[in-house]
Each structure stands twice: as C-alpha cells, then as structure tokens.
Amino acid sequence: MIGIRIHGRGGQGGVTASRLLATAAYYDGMYSQAIPMYGTERRGAPLTCFVRLDDVRVRERELVHEPDIVLVLDPLLSTRQTMADGLKPGGLLILNTSLKPEEVQIGGDIRIATVDATSIALETLKRPITNTAILGAFSKVVGYPKLESIEKAIMKQFPGRIGEMNIAAIKMSYEKASEVVQATNTEPMESESLAVGGYGVLKDVSSWRVFSPVIDLDKCTGCKSCWLYCPETAIKWTEENKPEIEWHKCKGCGICVTECPVKAIEFKRVEVRR
Numbered sequence: 419m420i421g422i423r424i425h426g427r428g429g430q431g432g433v434t435a436s437r438l439l440a441t442a443a444y445y446d447g448m449y450s451q452a453i454p455m456y457g458t459e460r461r462g463a464p465l466t467c468f469v470r471l472d473d474v475r476v477r478e479r480e481l482v483h484e485p486d487i488v489l490v491l492d493p494l495l496s497t498r499q500t501m502a503d504g505l506k507p508g509g510l511l512i513l514n515t516s517l518k519p520e521e522v523q524i525g526g527d528i529r530i531a532t533v534d535a536t537s538i539a540l541e542t543l544k545r546p547i548t549n550t551a552i553l554g555a556f557s558k559v560v561g562y563p564k565l566e567s568i569e570k571a572i573m574k575q576f577p578g579r580i581g582e583m584n585i586a587a588i589k590m591s592y593e594k595a596s597e598v599v600q601a602t603n604t605e606p607m608e609s610e611s612l613a614v615g616g617y618g619v620l621k622d623v624s625s626w627r628v629f630s631p632v633i634d635l636d637k638c639t640g641c642k643s644c645w646l647y648c649p650e651t652a653i654k655w656t657e658e659n660k661p662e663i664e665w666h667k668c669k670g671c672g673i674c675v676t677e678c679p680v681k682a683i684e685f686k687r688v689e690v691r692r
C-alpha cells in the first residue's frame with residue numbers, strides 16, 4: 419500500500435490531482451482511492467487530499483496519517499517543514515519549487531525531488547494551476563503511474579484542447595523533474611505543527627466559530643464518528659478513548675454534532691473565543 423498526501427491551495431487543482439493520480443493508477447492495473455478533504459472551498463485556502471494505491475483492493479477509508487509520499491503543489495507551502503509531518507522514514511517529498519532538492523531546507527530522514535511546476539503551468543496552461551504540472555514529475559520520480567496512463571486520465575477529465583494543454587504540462591514536468599536526493603538537513607527544522615485540513619494547515623481557524631461543539635463525555639460511547647467526519651481533523655483521541663477538540667482547528671461547521679449517533683455533542687453559541 420502506498421499512501422500519498424497532497425497539499426495545495428484552492429485553485430491549484432489539488433482535488434483534481436488526486437483524482438487523476440488515482441485514475442491513472444487504475445489504468446496501470448492498480449487499485450486506487452482518492453480522498454478529497456475540504457475546509458471551506460475558497461481560492462487560496464490551503465487544502466489537503468489523499469490517495470492510496472495498492473496491488474490489492476483498498477479497504478481503508480480513513481485519512482492517510484503516515485504517507486509514503488507527500489506531493490506539494492504550492493511553492494510557499496513547499497518551504498514548510500510541516501509538509502514532512504507524518505512522512506514515513508525514507509519517505510519522498512515532491513515539491514513545487516524552483517530550488518534544487520539539495521537547496522530545500524526541509525529536514526529529516528526523507529528524500530526530496532523538486533520541479534518548478536508553477537513555471538511549467540504558466541508556460542503550458544497560461545495559468546498557475548499546478549496540478550498536472552506536478553504529476554509528470556510524480557510519474558518520473560516514483561516510476562508510476564505511466565505517463566500514458568496520466569494522459570488517458572487527463573483526456574477523460576478534460577477532453578479536447580484543455581486536455582492537450584494539460585498533457586503538455588505533464589510531459590514538460592516529466593522532463594524537468596529533478597533527481598531524488600536525501601534531504602540535506604538530517605534533522606527536522608523548527609516549524610509550526612501541521613493540521614492537515616482546509617484552512618487548518620497554517621492558520622488558527624477558531625475565530626470562524628459562531629457555535630462551538632460541546633461534548634458530553636458521559637453520553638459518549640467512543641464510536642469515533644466525530645473524529646472520522648471532522649473535516650479539520652480538530653478532534654483528537656485521548657488515552658481514555660474519548661474525543662477531545664483542538665480548538666484552534668475547529669471552525670464550528672457542526673458536522674460532528676450531526677454525525678454523533680447518540681447526540682453527545684451539542685452546539686453552543688460562542689461567547690468568548692478560545
């Protein structure tokens with residue numbers, strides 16, 4: 419099983435990248451799964467998606483917490499140590515940056531490949547939509563899906579001229595991707611923690627809340643539905659097998675309130691910001 423996490427911003431096509439990757443892998447004969455994860459959909463907002471690829475049927479449905487590969491579509495996010503959070507030892511970071519991999523300051527027992535996907539997208543698509551412009555690099559440094567399979571997936575999603583422009587982007591990206599090198603810094607750099615959802619990647623979203631979810635732990639059966647459905651990964655799990663809300667990540671969407679099967683979560687008006 420190969421777990422992949424994709425970081426980007428709204429407007430860069432991260433969700434489409436996850437779909438194209440999963441579809442291309444399917445054309446290669448693999449089993450695949452794409453999991454988009456939205457915060458509020460807004461251009462420029464950080465977003466995260468996940469992909470699983472395997473030779474056997476993929477039965478897991480949760481987020482990929484310890485990816486083998488992290489793909490970063492945004493050049494600013496590509497400078498963040500947090501992009502490597504959770505990456506398995508020896509895991510691979512594929513970054514959209516004009517830097518060579520040995521110049522990247524992200525550290526740890528990780529491998530790095532880079533491609534200037536923004537320049538490629540501007541040249542081929544005339545817009546900074548970097549999703550396809552990084553998939554060619556993925557194919558080259560990972561070894562799959564085949565470039566032809568990505569092309570087929572693109573033409574299915576974007577028949578006609580748009581598809582052809584995106585195919586030009588993946589081909590250029592395939593040619594221009596760097597080699598894979600071990601990270602120059604052996605230790606992780608100082609960095610803020612990563613919350614892999616929507617706006618939560620780099621920002622405190624607590625000021626978005628008008629209502630706050632309040633959990634009655636006496637009623638809670640520990641079923642984990644709230645943890646599973648929370649779009650901001652704002653619910654962590656305690657040693658007592660109970661949910662606990664990380665307030666800086668909670669945007670007050672109320673999904674946990676709806677999903678709790680025993681009505682153990684109540685929505686209360688926020689009077690004081692936490």
Ligand code: SF4
Nearest residue numbers: 648668669671672674
């Ligand atoms: S309201 Fe619930 S589901 Fe929504 S972000 Fe907060 S904890 Fe997560």
Ligand code: SF4
Nearest residue numbers: 638639641642644678
């Ligand atoms: S969904 Fe409700 S019962 Fe299940 S863990 Fe969350 S609070 Fe507890």
